[in-house]
Amino acid sequence: MKKDTNIENEVNKTLNSLDNWQKVETDAFFYTRLSAQLENKQNTTTFAWLFDTPILKPALIAVALLINVLSIGYIYYGNQSSMGNDFADAFSTEYMLDQSTESYLVINE
Amino acid sequence: MVNKISIQKLKNGSQAEFKQLVEHYKNKVVNTCYGFVHNYTDAQDISQDVFIEVFESVGRFNEDSLLSTWIYRIAVNKSLDFLRKQKRKKRWSELTRINIDDRNEADNWFTDTGSPQLSLEQKERVKILSTAIDSLPESQKSAFTLHKYEELSYKEISEILKTSVSSVESLMHRAKKNLQKKLTKYYLTEKEGNNASF
Numbered sequence: 252m253k254k255d256t257n258i259e260n261e262v263n264k265t266l267n268s269l270d271n272w273q274k275v276e277t278d279a280f281f282y283t284r285l286s287a288q289l290e291n292k293q294n295t296t297t298f299a300w301l302f303d304t305p306i307l308k309p310a311l312i313a314v315a316l317l318i319n320v321l322s323i324g325y326i327y328y329g330n331q332s333s334m335g336n337d338f339a340d341a342f343s344t345e346y347m348l349d350q351s352t353e354s355y356l357v358i359n360e
Numbered sequence: 361m362v363n364k365i366s367i368q369k370l371k372n373g374s375q376a377e378f379k380q381l382v383e384h385y386k387n388k389v390v391n392t393c394y395g396f397v398h399n400y401t402d403a404q405d406i407s408q409d410v411f412i413e414v415f416e417s418v419g420r421f422n423e424d425s426l427l428s429t430w431i432y433r434i435a436v437n438k439s440l441d442f443l444r445k446q447k448r449k450k451r452w453s454e455l456t457r458i459n460i461d462d463r464n465e466a467d468n469w470f471t472d473t474g475s476p477q478l479s480l481e482q483k484e485r486v487k488i489l490s491t492a493i494d495s496l497p498e499s500q501k502s503a504f505t506l507h508k509y510e511e512l513s514y515k516e517i518s519e520i521l522k523t524s525v526s527s528v529e530s531l532m533h534r535a536k537k538n539l540q541k542k543l544t545k546y547y548l549t550e551k552e553g554n555n556a557s558f
Contacts, residue, residue, distance in 0.1 A: 255548075258544060262547060264485060266540070275394040276387045281390075282383065285412070
């Protein structure tokens with residue numbers, strides 16, 4: 252099979268395109284930005300030990316889980332007790348057990 | 361040249377010594393990172409991360425290799441991490457059909473800094489080659505990039521990638537073969553008038 256020399260040339264030219272590569276250089280403020288970043292990092296790591304200490308990690312996770320469980324419990328039981336009230340209200344209305352009904356019965360007598 | 365004494369000073373947290381190290385290696389690091397990510401701004405950001413890592417972990421540097429080898433290794437790993445994250449982001453954006461960061465990456469160094477005196481044709485060729493390099497497996501990409509962009513010898517590359525010289529030779533051979541195949545396919549598709557991609 253005859254090779255397509257034109258394509259072969261293109262491929263070789265592209266493969267060799269990096270031969271005259273002029274190296275990339277940093278900008279003038281590279282070190283200034285770097286030292287600012289390092290300074291920021293050092294300031295923010297004041298409390299980082301709290302999360303980096305291996306013993307404290309499970310404790311923090313446990314506290315977070317406890318807060319979640321308590322929140323879910325509070326929401327669930329809070330809703331259930333309000334549901335109970337709703338049911339009692341509906342029951343008293345259905346069987347005319349509220350005060351307005353009582354007064355109506357008295358008038359009828 | 362950074363000698364053994366300065367490594368000791370670095371380990372003791374000397375800011376002056378660290379500044380000297382940054383000044384000595386910053387261009388090598390940014391050029392290496394650029395070879396991987398083909399974007400000037402990203403290459404600068406990754407280089408900053410490289411030096412932060414050097415500053416923070418120089419205490420653990422056990423001097424079993426040259427300092428330059430160790431710094432190059434960090435630069436390669438950070439660049440590959442960046443590319444992996446970018447790939448994940450791209451996949452996610454394809455899933456959610458949101459276009460993120462659709463930049464003309466290989467152009468940035470030429471257009472942003474306007475520094476290298478390359479012809480338009482040459483720029484186009486570098487851009488095509490960069491995209492082809494991106495599609496190579498990580499090990500081939502690392503060897504090819506370090507050799508082509510930083511002009512490092514196979515021995516230096518083998519120390520950075522923690523492998524043998526013969527492995528680097530094999531990686532380079534496979535990288536060149538793969539690039540040849542990809543570029544041939546690319547130009548054939550273009551010749552047929554179709555939209556060529558890698």
